[in-house]
Amino acid sequence: MKTRLAAVAACSLLMTHVVQAAEIKMLAAGAVKEAFLELVPQFESTTGNKVTATWTGSADIRKRIGAGEVFDLVIVGAPDVDAFVKDGKMMPGSRVDIARSGVGVAVKAGSPRPDISSSEAVKKALLSARAVAYSTGPSGVYIQRLFDRLGIADQMKDKSKQPAPGTRVAQYLANGEAELGFQQVSELVHEAGIDFLGPLPAEIQNVTVYSSGVPIGSNASESAKALQAFLSAPAAAPVFRKNGMDPSHP
Numbered sequence: 150m151k152t153r154l155a156a157v158a159a160c161s162l163l164m165t166h167v168v169q170a171a172e173i174k175m176l177a178a179g180a181v182k183e184a185f186l187e188l189v190p191q192f193e194s195t196t197g198n199k200v201t202a203t204w205t206g207s208a209d210i211r212k213r214i215g216a217g218e219v220f221d222l223v224i225v226g227a228p229d230v231d232a233f234v235k236d237g238k239m240m241p242g243s244r245v246d247i248a249r250s251g252v253g254v255a256v257k258a259g260s261p262r263p264d265i266s267s268s269e270a271v272k273k274a275l276l277s278a279r280a281v282a283y284s285t286g287p288s289g290v291y292i293q294r295l296f297d298r299l300g301i302a303d304q305m306k307d308k309s310k311q312p313a314p315g316t317r318v319a320q321y322l323a324n325g326e327a328e329l330g331f332q333q334v335s336e337l338v339h340e341a342g343i344d345f346l347g348p349l350p351a352e353i354q355n356v357t358v359y360s361s362g363v364p365i366g367s368n369a370s371e372s373a374k375a376l377q378a379f380l381s382a383p384a385a386a387p388v389f390r391k392n393g394m395d396p397s398h399p
């Protein structure tokens with residue numbers, strides 16, 4: 150694996166002409182964090198580049214890029230990348246898809262495990278839970294739409310909790326603030342203090358494509374493009390799968 154990833158990094162450098170060692174300032178959604186932390190040391194050691202990552206929620210990413218904060222690479226849901234390009238915040242044609250993630254369900258470790266095998270079972274679990282937590286990111290936006298779809302939006306208002314951007318739902322479950330939690334699978338599978346029940350059933354599942362883009366004003370755009378190529382290469386796919394995501398390449 151290391152040999153293959155090293156080859157990808159080397160090819161990335163050739164593809165982007167002469168890429169000098171640089172600091173790449175990255176702003177990214179937490180859904181890709183675990184895979185990134187495993188992959189990027191190989192990129193850094195091969196290229197000499199240093200990646201400085203800031204992890205936060207999608208809503209905060211929109212706020213920070215909208216306010217003109219300078220980063221070299223942003224990883225967030227594909228619709229946000231497209232909107233940044235349209236609004237002149239990102240370089241046209243710089244979108245590169247990284248990985249896809251579905252919505253998962255979890256409870257506090259050791260708690261009863263409700264049935265989530267069908268939409269009706271999920272609806273029953275939601276109505277039975279004392280408190281439900283979901284993120285401010287794409288998964289949370291979808292869960293709110295799901296409440297409407299299931300016809301339980303009014304019942305869920307007083308028992309819904311949303312952690313601050315960048316805070317994982319697992320924290321609310323582990324400390325007892327919520328009994329049932331929803332977030333991207335990749336943000337639940339490795340968390341301590343919770344039991345991951347699995348993804349939402351296919352009939353009500355929602356998949357988010359996480360994409361990268363290079364902001365206008367990047368100080369290391371060529372190095373950022375090399376990192377995009379590295380993260381989206383087929384050699385990185387097993388790492389994304391291990392961390393609960395489907396890679397951009399099969």
